[in-house]
Amino acid sequence: KNQVEQSPQSLIILEGKNCTLQCNYTVSPFSNLRWYKQDTGRGPVSLTIMTFSENTKSNGRYTATLDADTKQSSLHITASQLSDSASYICVVSIINTGTASKLTFGTGTRLQVTL
Amino acid sequence: KAGVTQTPRYLIKTRGQQVTLSCSPISGHRSVSWYQQTPGQGLQFLFEYFSETQRNKGNFPGRFSGRQFSNSRSEMNVSTLELGDSALYLCASSLAWGDGYEQYFGPGTRLTVT
Numbered sequence: 606k607n608q609v610e611q612s613p614q615s616l617i618i619l620e621g622k623n624c625t626l627q628c629n630y631t632v633s634p635f636s637n638l639r640w641y642k643q644d645t646g647r648g649p650v651s652l653t654i655m656t657f658s659e660n661t662k663s664n665g666r667y668t669a670t671l672d673a674d675t676k677q678s679s680l681h682i683t684a685s686q687l688s689d690s691a692s693y694i695c696v697v698s699i700i701n702t703g704t705a706s707k708l709t710f711g712t713g714t715r716l717q718v719t720l
Numbered sequence: 721k722a723g724v725t726q727t728p729r730y731l732i733k734t735r736g737q738q739v740t741l742s743c744s745p746i747s748g749h750r751s752v753s754w755y756q757q758t759p760g761q762g763l764q765f766l767f768e769y770f771s772e773t774q775r776n777k778g779n780f781p782g783r784f785s786g787r788q789f790s791n792s793r794s795e796m797n798v799s800t801l802e803l804g805d806s807a808l809y810l811c812a813s814s815l816a817w818g819d820g821y822e823q824y825f826g827p828g829t830r831l832t833v834t
């Protein structure tokens with residue numbers, strides 16, 4: 606069964622600190638992995654998208670890594686800001702074979718950045 | 721360029737009623753996907769439309785249906801509402817159907833069933 610597991614479920618850090626969120630997946634055949642940021646009450650916004658051959662991608666203070674061999678990804682946030690408080694969702698896409706759903710979503714990590 | 725818009729933003733309905741939600745994709749985008757998001761289940765895929773045809777469907781009962789119009793706008797309908805249908809319904813658009821196309825999400829419609 607295709608699954609995406611994220612850890613931790615929630616995290617509280619002080620402003621200015623770094624943090625790393627984890628994503629493990631069993632999705633196959635793998636197409637790409639995406640990280641989304643979702644503010645409360647809003648739709649998710651894409652941060653990064655990585656294909657099988659990419660092992661790191663950055664978007665400002667956000668850096669995602671991918672190890673396709675171990676089926677693990679991480680999202681590192683540098684010098685956190687209050688505006689980083691949100692849910693971060695890992696989404697893995699399977700190769701489009703006409704199955705019911707191309708995307709498998711993790712349940713997200715809820716990050717709270719405090720003063 | 722305007723983003724994905726969804727209407728209404730908030731909706732309160734009673735059990736047994738039906739509801740129709742609307743989604744206008746980004747101009748030029750031809751694929752629209754619908755998702756249900758609840759605190760317990762996270763994001764779950766409902767269906768995807770491209771060129772007015774349903775291309776993929778998630779594991780939801782037949783009470784959930786959708787359609788896409790020639791201008792790529794999409795609607796989803798939920799009949800005989802149940803309390804468990806209370807959720808944030810998100811619409812996402814992309815240029816086309818297939819892997820690698822970035823999905824852009826709308827703000828969602830918050831549906832409460834009482």
